[in-house]
Amino acid sequence: MYRHKEFESLLRGRNILIAGYGREGKSTHNLLRHLVPDTPITIASNDQEIATALAKAKEAGTPFDLIIKSPGIPTMKFEGLCDLDTITSQTDLFLQVYGDQTIGITGTKGKSTTTSLIHHILTCSLGGDHHVLLAGNIGIPLLDIVDQLDDQTIVVAELSCHQLENIHRAPHIGVILNLFQEHLDHYHDYHDYQMAKMQMMACQQVGDHCFYCSDNTELCQRVAELAPNTTTTLHPYSLAEARRAAVDRLTTSLQGDHNLCNIFVAKQACSLMGVSETQFAEALATFHGLQHRLELVGTYQGITFYNDSISTIPQATIAAVETLQHVDTLILGGFDRGIDYSALENYLLSPTLAGRQIHNIVFVGEAGRRLYINLSSRQPNPLSSMHAILVEDDYSKIVDWCFAHTQPDTICLLSPAAASYDSFKNFEERGNTFKELIRNHK
Numbered sequence: 001m002y003r004h005k006e007f008e009s010l011l012r013g014r015n016i017l018i019a020g021y022g023r024e025g026k027s028t029h030n031l032l033r034h035l036v037p038d039t040p041i042t043i044a045s046n047d048q049e050i051a052t053a054l055a056k057a058k059e060a061g062t063p064f065d066l067i068i069k070s071p072g073i074p075t076m077k078f079e080g081l082c083d084l085d086t087i088t089s090q091t092d093l094f095l096q097v098y099g100d101q102t103i104g105i106t107g108t109k110g111k112s113t114t115t116s117l118i119h120h121i122l123t124c125s126l127g128g129d130h131h132v133l134l135a136g137n138i139g140i141p142l143l144d145i146v147d148q149l150d151d152q153t154i155v156v157a158e159l160s161c162h163q164l165e166n167i168h169r170a171p172h173i174g175v176i177l178n179l180f181q182e183h184l185d186h187y188h189d190y191h192d193y194q195m196a197k198m199q200m201m202a203c204q205q206v207g208d209h210c211f212y213c214s215d216n217t218e219l220c221q222r223v224a225e226l227a228p229n230t231t232t233t234l235h236p237y238s239l240a241e242a243r244r245a246a247v248d249r250l251t252t253s254l255q256g257d258h259n260l261c262n263i264f265v266a267k268q269a270c271s272l273m274g275v276s277e278t279q280f281a282e283a284l285a286t287f288h289g290l291q292h293r294l295e296l297v298g299t300y301q302g303i304t305f306y307n308d309s310i311s312t313i314p315q316a317t318i319a320a321v322e323t324l325q326h327v328d329t330l331i332l333g334g335f336d337r338g339i340d341y342s343a344l345e346n347y348l349l350s351p352t353l354a355g356r357q358i359h360n361i362v363f364v365g366e367a368g369r370r371l372y373i374n375l376s377s378r379q380p381n382p383l384s385s386m387h388a389i390l391v392e393d394d395y396s397k398i399v400d401w402c403f404a405h406t407q408p409d410t411i412c413l414l415s416p417a418a419a420s421y422d423s424f425k426n427f428e429e430r431g432n433t434f435k436e437l438i439r440n441h442k
Contacts, residue, residue, distance in 0.1 A: 002149045004035065006097045011036045015062055017053055019078075020070025021045035027141035028068050028090045047077055054081045068093070071137075071162035074186040091163040094142040099169040102155040103269060104136075106164060106200050107177025107213075109316045112138055113254070114177060114262045115158035117287055118269055122154055124283035125275045130154050137163060154273065162186065165196035170203035173269055174232075176212040177262065179219045180313050181339045198222050204232035209272060211235040211265050237265050251285040255294055256323030292431035294320055297438055302408030305438050308415035309431030314344035317417040321347075322354045328410035329360040329402050333368020334418035334430070341371055344417055348375060349382045359387040360405045362398050367418035393423060395430075399437040 001007070011032060018025050018032075021043055032041055042057070042064070044050040050073070057063050067087045069075070078084060095102060105115045119134040126132065131150065135142045136157035145155070157171065161183060164170075179194050187193040201210045201223065212223055214236035227234065239257055242248070242264035254263060267280050275283075289295065297305040308320045312334075321327050332344075347355055361383070363372040372391055375383050383389055388405045392398050406412045420430040 014066040017042045017064040017067045020073045024141045025070045027143045031143045090143045092167045095169045102171040103173040104157045104159045104171030105175040106159045108180040108182045110177045117266045119156040120287045121270045121283045125279040161196040164199040174200040174210040178216045206231045208232040214238045303406045304411045306413045307431045309427045311415040314417045317415040320415040325354045327413045329406040329412040331362040331414045333364035334416045335422040336366035362390045365422045
């Protein structure tokens with residue numbers, strides 16, 4: 001294994017706890033058993049098992065000196081139970097060894113599309129000379145690819161807040177797309193969530209590069225706070241800059257201003273890797289957007305349906321409506337994580353030209369009901385001008401209602417501004433259910 005000695009030095013002789021035993025936990029365990037088979041390893045798959053393992057180790061006088069935490073377990077679950085400085089992650093271990101050949105992308109929204117786009121561009125443009133691998137939060141554990149690495153490998157990694165919060169070394173090239181309220185159930189407050197994302201910049205080194213969108217006010221504030229203590233090279237970018245660079249004239253299937261920004265930062269990052277403008281344009285033209293991200297389902301009975309199930313925050317829903325422009329029916333809501341919906345409420349109260357075309361709204365789950373109550377109490381009540389309103393959790397009934405109420409030659413959009421965990425395993429299952437019901441509608 002390439003650089004295996006460096007990896008072994010991080011692990012050998014440690015008393016290790018693997019906290020969480022899902023896909024990433026099992027991936028970590030597999031590599032540890034291969035690299036350091038004689039190292040003691042304890043596995044705890046849930047909160048109770050973690051608390052028990054930490055208590056037993058402390059009582060025995062052999063506390064864990066390395067806790068490899070899976071992303072789904074909040075760090076605050078460990079408070080008061082152990083030394084928080086002993087917590088690491090497979091992302092942290094991977095980046096300490098391979099960070100110098102990694103491009104990392106994070107942000108509240110847009111990271112999967114941008115990560116996949118950069119991977120596609122580099123594969124098309126540099127694939128003859130470099131092995132370009134895709135991994136991280138996009139579904140491939142970073143430690144699953146270590147056997148494929150060599151000194152010519154480029155790793156393109158989507159990195160979530162949970163993966164970034166415990167790192168000591170950031171990717172050589174980092175991209176921070178935006179910061180909005182998200183995952184508040186995993187953090188003490190919004191600032192803690194933001195600072196987890198900002199480790200992408202804070203843990204970079206001399207010679208590294210960090211791109212960030214200067215249109216995002218809160219992101220700019222965090223950059224300004226951290227910049228005096230960082231050594232990386234900062235590269236702000238904006239929608240205006242993307243338009244000046246004529247990125248909107250390139251051939252692409254990606255829609256909307258947010259994707260224009262994503263394309264532009266992908267172009268900038270790839271140029272650092274030696275991709276020419278011609279190579280970028282040719283590769284971009286062959287890239288297709290990901291499922292559940294403003295995904296065109298099709299036109300049925302004259303109604304065009306879009307699946308934007310990935311939308312779990314209000315800003316994403318607003319961007320989707322503004323991009324499509326002809327939304328007649330909007331499906332909102334799901335699992336309520338306490339996100340501030342005032343931006344979306346204000347948008348529906350004083351809509352733009354695109355917003356004014358929304359005539360029917362479906363409110364789903366606790367988040368949808370909170371939105372419905374908040375909007376109903378506004379003066380003037382924006383719902384009073386709607387043609388039809390539905391409060392419902394059953395997607396089969398929702399789809400039937402959408403067919404009955406959406407005008408032909410307009411759009412029905414699923415862009416919930418909420419997580420899916422109240423009724424579905426994840427946003428993919430929600431989106432697939434929506435698509436299947438549409439295609440099978442009689």
